[in-house]
Amino acid sequence: MKQKSLSTRLSIWIVLFAGFIFIAALGVFFNESRKAVRLEAINHATQILDNTVQRVTNILTEVKVATDNTDWLIKRHLDAPDSMFVYSRRILENNPNLNGCSISFEPFFFKDKGMYFSAFSLNTNGQINTIQEGNEYYQYFSMDWYQLPKLLDRPCWTEPFVDYNPEGITSQDMIISYCKPLKDDNGKYFGTISVDLSLEWLSKTISAVKPYPNSYSIMIGQGGTFFVHPDTTKLFYETIFTPTLVKSDTAITNLGHAMQAGEQGMRQLNINDEECYVFFKPLGDTGWSVGLVCPALDIFGGYYHLINAIIGIVIVGLLLMLMVFSGIISKQMEPLEELAYQAEAIASGRFDEELPKSDHTDEIGKLNNSFRDMQQSIVHQMEELKLVNEQKGRIQGELKIARDIQMAMLPKIFPPYPERDDIDVFGQLTPAKEVGGDLFDFFIRDEKLFFCIGDVSGKGVPASLYMVVTKALFRTISAHESSPEKIISRINDAMSEDNDSNMFVTLFVGVLDLPTGRMHYCNAGHDAPILIGNTGAGLLPVDSNLPVGVMANWKFTLQETLIDPDTTIFLYTDGLPEAENINHDQFEMNRTIDLAHNLQQNRVFSPTAIIERMTSAVHEFVGEADQSDDLTMLAIQYTKHHEEIKYQRTLTLTNDLKRVPRLNTFIDEVCEANGFDMSSTMQINLAIEEAVVNVMNYAYPAGTVGNVTIEVKSNGSEVSFIIIDSGTPFDPTAKPEVDITLSAEDRSIGGLGIHLIRQIMDHINYERVNGRNVLTLIKKISK
Amino acid sequence: MEVKINTQDSVTTAQLIGRLDTPASQEISGDFDNLTQFAAGTVILDCTQLQYISSSGLRLFLSLRKAAASKGGKVIVKAINNEIRSVFMMTGFLNLFEIQD
Numbered sequence: 001m002k003q004k005s006l007s008t009r010l011s012i013w014i015v016l017f018a019g020f021i022f023i024a025a026l027g028v029f030f031n032e033s034r035k036a037v038r039l040e041a042i043n044h045a046t047q048i049l050d051n052t053v054q055r056v057t058n059i060l061t062e063v064k065v066a067t068d069n070t071d072w073l074i075k076r077h078l079d080a081p082d083s084m085f086v087y088s089r090r091i092l093e094n095n096p097n098l099n100g101c102s103i104s105f106e107p108f109f110f111k112d113k114g115m116y117f118s119a120f121s122l123n124t125n126g127q128i129n130t131i132q133e134g135n136e137y138y139q140y141f142s143m144d145w146y147q148l149p150k151l152l153d154r155p156c157w158t159e160p161f162v163d164y165n166p167e168g169i170t171s172q173d174m175i176i177s178y179c180k181p182l183k184d185d186n187g188k189y190f191g192t193i194s195v196d197l198s199l200e201w202l203s204k205t206i207s208a209v210k211p212y213p214n215s216y217s218i219m220i221g222q223g224g225t226f227f228v229h230p231d232t233t234k235l236f237y238e239t240i241f242t243p244t245l246v247k248s249d250t251a252i253t254n255l256g257h258a259m260q261a262g263e264q265g266m267r268q269l270n271i272n273d274e275e276c277y278v279f280f281k282p283l284g285d286t287g288w289s290v291g292l293v294c295p296a297l298d299i300f301g302g303y304y305h306l307i308n309a310i311i312g313i314v315i316v317g318l319l320l321m322l323m324v325f326s327g328i329i330s331k332q333m334e335p336l337e338e339l340a341y342q343a344e345a346i347a348s349g350r351f352d353e354e355l356p357k358s359d360h361t362d363e364i365g366k367l368n369n370s371f372r373d374m375q376q377s378i379v380h381q382m383e384e385l386k387l388v389n390e391q392k393g394r395i396q397g398e399l400k401i402a403r404d405i406q407m408a409m410l411p412k413i414f415p416p417y418p419e420r421d422d423i424d425v426f427g428q429l430t431p432a433k434e435v436g437g438d439l440f441d442f443f444i445r446d447e448k449l450f451f452c453i454g455d456v457s458g459k460g461v462p463a464s465l466y467m468v469v470t471k472a473l474f475r476t477i478s479a480h481e482s483s484p485e486k487i488i489s490r491i492n493d494a495m496s497e498d499n500d501s502n503m504f505v506t507l508f509v510g511v512l513d514l515p516t517g518r519m520h521y522c523n524a525g526h527d528a529p530i531l532i533g534n535t536g537a538g539l540l541p542v543d544s545n546l547p548v549g550v551m552a553n554w555k556f557t558l559q560e561t562l563i564d565p566d567t568t569i570f571l572y573t574d575g576l577p578e579a580e581n582i583n584h585d586q587f588e589m590n591r592t593i594d595l596a597h598n599l600q601q602n603r604v605f606s607p608t609a610i611i612e613r614m615t616s617a618v619h620e621f622v623g624e625a626d627q628s629d630d631l632t633m634l635a636i637q638y639t640k641h642h643e644e645i646k647y648q649r650t651l652t653l654t655n656d657l658k659r660v661p662r663l664n665t666f667i668d669e670v671c672e673a674n675g676f677d678m679s680s681t682m683q684i685n686l687a688i689e690e691a692v693v694n695v696m697n698y699a700y701p702a703g704t705v706g707n708v709t710i711e712v713k714s715n716g717s718e719v720s721f722i723i724i725d726s727g728t729p730f731d732p733t734a735k736p737e738v739d740i741t742l743s744a745e746d747r748s749i750g751g752l753g754i755h756l757i758r759q760i761m762d763h764i765n766y767e768r769v770n771g772r773n774v775l776t777l778i779k780k781i782s783k
Numbered sequence: 784m785e786v787k788i789n790t791q792d793s794v795t796t797a798q799l800i801g802r803l804d805t806p807a808s809q810e811i812s813g814d815f816d817n818l819t820q821f822a823a824g825t826v827i828l829d830c831t832q833l834q835y836i837s838s839s840g841l842r843l844f845l846s847l848r849k850a851a852a853s854k855g856g857k858v859i860v861k862a863i864n865n866e867i868r869s870v871f872m873m874t875g876f877l878n879l880f881e882i883q884d
């Protein structure tokens with residue numbers, strides 16, 4: 001169903017409310033005015049009835065007075081019977097309202113007049129005729145009007161009757177007569193004087209004043225017979241009670257009784273199914289009662305008319321009000337409607353919908369302008385948001401590339417040394433964000449495994465930048481620096497310089513000499529690695545030192561240990577012990593150690609397996625929680641190969657260059673014994689000579705004598721030449737590479753020796769062991 | 784180790800005979816100093832009888848080459864055996880010297 005518009009609903013409510021007020025006011029008004037109208041009607045009708053009764057009474061009194069006045073004249077002039085005609089006539093002459101008058105005597109009252117003597121005057125339309133009435137056809141003394149006063153012995157009024165006159169001069173009208181007995185001085189009755197009133201005339205008189213158009217008067221006699229009624233057919237034949245014979249009606253019965261009893265009053269009842277008010281009052285001492293019947297419709301006719309008019313006006317007024325209000329409100333709401341339409345458009349995504357500026361200063365105008373401002377603000381925000389999202393998308397894309405780059409920088413080929421049986425390494429880095437600050441790296445140079453693990457303070461992009469720098473420095477420096485503490489010191493010096501952001505890196509650098517299992521290491525504030533070996537698992541003792549980047553020129557301490565064969569070095573960042581579950585509990589170091597013990601007891605030494613087990617344990621612990629920090633693990637399994645020595649020779653020389661031909665002879669013999677060809681023999685000679693001459697020239701202070709020992713071992717597949725001296729510590733492997741592509745002018749004279757050694761030999765390894773320089777050169781025997 | 788120096792016009796030929804190991808390099812460094820005098824012209828190092836060369840020997844070769852370069856002369860290495868050729872290859876000397884068979 002479509003919702004009606006606001007203006008319509010508002011108007012309907014207003015009109016309903018106004019209608020309610022109107023109904024209440026009109027209800028009170030109608031009720032009160034009805035009462036007033038009723039009261040007014042009662043007063044009015046009563047007054048009219050009183051007047052009518054008064055007039056009729058006056059007439060009746062007039063009749064009585066006239067009769068009484070004539071009474072004594074009759075008695076006085078009984079001696080002149082003909083004078084009775086005069087008196088009879090005079091009454092009519094003096095009272096034009098009277099219809100007739102008869103002065104009638106007992107039979108034979110006047111001897112000379114015979115049996116019948118009655119002086120009768122009749123007023124016919126103002127013409128008065130006087131006759132002697134009474135004969136054998138009209139024996140008046142048997143009539144009611146004559147007998148009644150005689151019998152009652154007092155004056156009385158007859159019921160209406162038709163005056164019958166065989167001579168035809170009397171009226172055919174209905175009349176009523178006032179009859180008074182005539183008595184002589186002795187009180188003996190001798191006749192009756194009767195004065196007639198035309199009932200029609202009386203009726204006209206009674207009905208002369210009509211308070212309402214449809215009101216009418218009635219008069220009933222003592223028996224309830226209608227004497228006066230607009231419906232002349234009812235006269236004399238019907239009584240007031242007649243309708244109750246057909247259908248019982250107590251109201252009518254009551255009214256009849258009250259009127260018969262001579263009461264005065266008012267009754268409200270239905271006559272012929274029409275509500276009427278009947279006012280009634282007795283008529284003097286006649287025993288009759290006059291009634292005024294007023295239809296309620298007549299009484300309240302004007303009132304009903306007024307009500308109808310008012311209701312009509314109210315309804316029309318309310319309808320007009322509805323239309324006008326609806327129109328006005330609708331007009332006032334127009335801008336709001338427009339605003340709503342535009343708001344809908346905006347809501348549907350058309351943010352560029354033009355909103356007109358409103359000049360109204362009312363609430364709607366304010367709303368319109370506020371909305372307009374809001375829209376502009378939203379558009380602005382949307383554009384900014386779009387821009388931010390684009391930037392965010394671009395940054396996300398760049399971060400992904402950065403992550404790829406970062407991951408590509410980490411060693412990712414595992415196993416890294418499938419050809420070697422003495423070392424296996426596995427590493428894994430899981431950044432908490434797109435990019436991370438953890439790092440690990442390893443590589444083998446000169447039979448040494450260089451490895452490091454580090455954690456840059458903080459996370460995300462800043463950390464990742466430091467991670468990249470740290471890793472690059474590690475690679476660069478350890479390319480020709482074999483001592484971990486020197487590697488870390490140089491990284492530290494480089495990183496401490498201009499470290500405005502105060503970032504730092506915890507770093508562990510280890511150098512594992514693969515032939516001997518000797519490990520040098522330096523720790524810069526990093527977590528101690530765990531060693532998992534044949535005899536148990538435990539932490540590697542480390543000096544904490546300071547993290548890299550905190551203080552330049554810090555003296556990092558070098559530590560050394562011997563890694564037993566079949567031991568795995570497990571390194572990790574604090575993302576492991578500090579991994580948090582959803583309750584912010586940490587994985588803790590003891591869980592890590594326990595797991596290491598567990599792995600050791602189950603003889604799990606494989607780097608891949610150890611890291612997998614650690615990873616799954618952490619995942620199980622962390623559960624649904626987000627990864628809180630970068631997590632990096634590096635595991636290095638060392639297995640020293642036990643080589644079978646098939647051939648062994650040793651030569652010791654003093655630091656005298658003249659001993660070089662002896663060396664050449666020795667090498668030639670060794671090469672021949674191990675099956676090297678001419679070309680290889682010469683190259684090996686060249687390499688060994690370079691190494692030995694280097695010792696002879698520089699290991700011992702000039703002028704002092706020292707030894708250089710050449711141990712040769714062969715296992716059948718490769719020959720190791722171990723050159724040992726007890727001179728100044730010197731690591732030839734740490735020398736920078738020469739660039740053989742330079743022109744003659746640019747090339748330095750020196751540095752060729754170590755270059756040739758690297759070119760000729762398959763492996764080169766330097767160790768400082770127990771105050772001696774130990775340089776191992778290995779050449780594979782090609783079959 | 785023996786060095787025979789023979790000069791004809793602007794071409795000086797030095798015959799290197801034997802093993803040019805470290806002691807030998809010291810031994811013949813004087814001969815190479817002499818050779819630098821001819822470095823403005825063409826110096827031919829005849830290696831037909833050179834059996835072996837150490838890095839000290841290579842250094843002598845390089846010093847001579849540098850001297851020649853500064854004086855506008857040139858150094859030709861003649862008839863090196865395969866072993867020495869491989870050493871020349873390893874050290875990049877093949878690119879520095881004109882090699883003659």
